[in-house]
Amino acid sequence: MLALIWSVALSGGLPVPVAPPRQPGAVLSARFFSPALGAWKRYFVYLPASYPQQRARRYPVAYYLHGYGGNESDWLSRADIAGVMDSLVAAGLPEMILVLPDGDNGWYATWAEPRDPVACAADSTLAEAAAAYCVARQRYDDYVAVDLVTHIDSTYRTVADRAHRGIAGLSMGGYGAVTLALRRPDVFAAAASHSGALSPFYAGPHPYADPPRYYTSPDSLAAAWGGTVSFRRAPVFGADTAHWWEMDPAHLVRALLAAHRAVPALFLDVGSSDGFVDENRAFHAELTALGVAHEYTEWSGRHNWPYWSAHVAESLSWLARRLAR
Secondary structure, eight states: OOOEEEEOOTTSOOOEEOSOOOSSSEEEEEEEEETTTTEEEEEEEEEOTTTTTOTTOOBOEEEEEOOTTOOTTHHHHTTOHHHHHHHHHHTTOOOOEEEEEOOTTSTTSBOSSOOOHHHHHTOTTOSSOHHHHSOSSOBHHHIIIIIIHHHHHHHSOBOOSGGGEEEEEETHHHHHHHHHHHHOTTTOSEEEEESOOOSTTEEEOSSOOSSOEEOOSHHHHHHHHTTTHHHHHHHHHOSOHHHHHHTOHHHHHHHHHHTTOOOOEEEEEEETTOTTHHHHHHHHHHHHHHTOOOEEEEESOOSSHHHHHHHHHHHHHHHHHHHTO
């Protein structure tokens, strides 16, 4: 059952319903200008059923990121995240706000090799309008962790501190959720990844076994991926292998530990038949070796929406209970 969808006037007016209410939670569609990207970006926000009535109340907030080739509507249209949240709340889960942003194919990172927005706009294969997709600057990390968080906290009644703010995602969004939380532990207290690309330079063995091997050159990565995933990642990670490790989740964990800073709470799951399962096992092994507490689960399934829709309730439950403390 789909949630009630509203639209938010850009002039700052009140939300206007565009369909009769069919379930307790409301989903708003809006956009805002991101200075980091130099572009207007669209997002959806789920507001709990009590939000309109309890006007003095503030809520924890969780950001849910889509995967490569997806968009901000995926979690709604393909996993009914609003309906799942409503069902969980009806069963006793604490309420929270959900934010579903548009991340393009940006890996939620600042790109090592910036893309020319003019050349991007000339690309006839774009899946969405160039004005929204071809951003001036590929700073997708600052877009989410700074611009979007600031906008949400100033627009909706959130509990605007890191203890009540979490982030989650699938595939590319799982990588984004974990790396954003590790880069900005002052912003996010917890991160959840479904099937994330969490060890992007893992080379083997397959299936995972100790000791792990990692790619050490752009040529080795390109050869391994046959020009497919390497093409997707290359503008983000670049050809400088030193830069690779600055964007590697395990490296980010080590940097936090070396600085004597707390590692955000981590929740990881992946399908046992997923192409990213060995990456997840490698990251899980790294966290275990470093003594970092985390939750890790492998379920039966592949890298697809049947898997993510079946397991989104688990990350929602984990985040809601943690952020409500």
